[in-house]
Amino acid sequence: MRSDARCNRLRILEAAAEVLAASGDVSLKSIARRAGVGQGTLYRHFPSREALVFQVYGEEVDGLVTAVPVLLGGLPPRLALRVWLERLLDVGRCFPEFANAMSLVTGAPAEHCVEAYRPLLGALSTLVSVNEAAGTISSGTTAEDVLLLLGPLWHVEARAEDRARSDRLFETLLRGLCPSATAREAPAGAAP
Amino acid sequence: MRSDARCNRLRILEAAAEVLAASGDVSLKSIARRAGVGQGTLYRHFPSREALVFQVYGEEVDGLVTAVPVLLGGLPPRLALRVWLERLLDVGRCFPEFANAMSLVTGAPAEHCVEAYRPLLGALSTLVSVNEAAGTISSGTTAEDVLLLLGPLWHVEARAEDRARSDRLFETLLRGLCPSATAREAPAGAAP
DNA sequence: ACCTGAACACCGTTCAAGT
DNA sequence: ACCTGAACACCGTTCAAGT
Numbered sequence: 001m002r003s004d005a006r007c008n009r010l011r012i013l014e015a016a017a018e019v020l021a022a023s024g025d026v027s028l029k030s031i032a033r034r035a036g037v038g039q040g041t042l043y044r045h046f047p048s049r050e051a052l053v054f055q056v057y058g059e060e061v062d063g064l065v066t067a068v069p070v071l072l073g074g075l076p077p078r079l080a081l082r083v084w085l086e087r088l089l090d091v092g093r094c095f096p097e098f099a100n101a102m103s104l105v106t107g108a109p110a111e112h113c114v115e116a117y118r119p120l121l122g123a124l125s126t127l128v129s130v131n132e133a134a135g136t137i138s139s140g141t142t143a144e145d146v147l148l149l150l151g152p153l154w155h156v157e158a159r160a161e162d163r164a165r166s167d168r169l170f171e172t173l174l175r176g177l178c179p180s181a182t183a184r185e186a187p188a189g190a191a192p
Numbered sequence: 193m194r195s196d197a198r199c200n201r202l203r204i205l206e207a208a209a210e211v212l213a214a215s216g217d218v219s220l221k222s223i224a225r226r227a228g229v230g231q232g233t234l235y236r237h238f239p240s241r242e243a244l245v246f247q248v249y250g251e252e253v254d255g256l257v258t259a260v261p262v263l264l265g266g267l268p269p270r271l272a273l274r275v276w277l278e279r280l281l282d283v284g285r286c287f288p289e290f291a292n293a294m295s296l297v298t299g300a301p302a303e304h305c306v307e308a309y310r311p312l313l314g315a316l317s318t319l320v321s322v323n324e325a326a327g328t329i330s331s332g333t334t335a336e337d338v339l340l341l342l343g344p345l346w347h348v349e350a351r352a353e354d355r356a357r358s359d360r361l362f363e364t365l366l367r368g369l370c371p372s373a374t375a376r377e378a379p380a381g382a383a384p
Numbered sequence: 385a386c387c388t389g390a391a392c393a394c395c396g397t398t399c400a401a402g403t
Numbered sequence: 404a405c406c407t408g409a410a411c412a413c414c415g416t417t418c419a420a421g422t
Binding site: 094136140141145148149151152155156157166168169171172173174175177179180 | 259299330332333337341343344347350357360361363364365366367368369372373
């Protein structure tokens with residue numbers, strides 16, 4: 001990779017971080033303008049908007065990935081999953097574009113070529129697997145399922161400030177995903 | 193309302209039904225073209241895309257609304273809610289644009305001026321209220337909450353043919369919304 | 385009172401022309 | 404090898420001019 005290309009890449013990421021943080025015009029063109037590069041350059045470095053967004057929030061993604069073994073080492077599987085999902089939700093609350101990218105990519109992972117999404121999915125897969133082994137998640141549930149169900153929670157927080165509602169919905173989801181330990185006599189699937 | 197205006201309205205609805213059924217170009221312009229009217233005319237009759245879509249599927253909406261008392265008359269609250277939601281999902285599966293409109297409007301009901309959405313919300317509110325009175329739904333849950341959580345299920349079916357996955361996710365949601373009758377000793381909220 | 389359709393202000397994406 | 408930015412093909416929306 002040539003040095004000017006490398007430099008442009010960094011400038012794009014910087015400009016993107018600024019533009020995405022400020023609400024308002026978040027078009028790819030405005031990012032290119034702010035970075036002082038042509039639209040073609042931006043498009044070549046990042047083949048899709050989602051690819052760019054995941055790179056911009058690369059640190060947050062890394063943090064989520066490395067947190068998995070720590071959480072699993074110190075907490076029971078069910079709680080580890082819960083804490084990790086809360087952290088994921090917080091990232092989406094801080095950076096609405098991250099939430100948007102997650103929703104889009106979860107809906108159609110194959111179409112957007114975002115390899116930065118794969119580690120996140122892998123991290124969640126580990127948590128799901130451990131929970132399945134422990135019998136603390138409804139069997140058959142995949143990481144994609146969890147992300148799909150989580151999607152609406154980001155949209156609620158992006159609009160208004162009703163954090164209470166978001167928490168309530170999260171509890172509802174978790175109750176569905178991880179049949180409560182107090183209901184051991186119902187082996188998941190015996191509901192009328 | 194003048195007779196030609198009334199006629200145009202009907203022609204738009206007919207053309208919209210055809211265009212929305214066929215996959216491909218579903219732009220408002222293509223609907224206006226097919227109906228043989230100007231874009232301005234379409235836009236005046238239906239102030240938003242969602243308003244048009246809800247009118248096109250008005251019969252389905254009516255069917256859902258009138259089904260509520262029938263279901264509540266013949267089934268226990270929990271099952272009535274379940275059957276109604278399954279029917280709602282089926283409508284979205286048959287008409288992807290209906291599903292899209294639901295997701296959009298549920299995310300920001302105030303912004304899109306769609307009065308055709310209100311009866312649907314009212315119907316579901318009735319079901320939720322009856323379930324809350326019967327103690328068969330997690331307290332504090334609103335009709336908007338249910339629709340919000342239901343959103344992702346439409347997107348999964350629109351893409352691929354994995355009906356099994358959709359069913360699985362639906363069971364998960366319902367488990368979260370309606371804490372199982374087999375776990376009566378856990379009064380909703382005692383999870384670790 | 386209602387309709388028309390050109391015109392406007394945006395997207396994302398591409399690609400010939402440059403360095 | 405990489406960059407530029409005009410150009411393209413689309414959106415939805417508006418509004419002066421017509422009937």
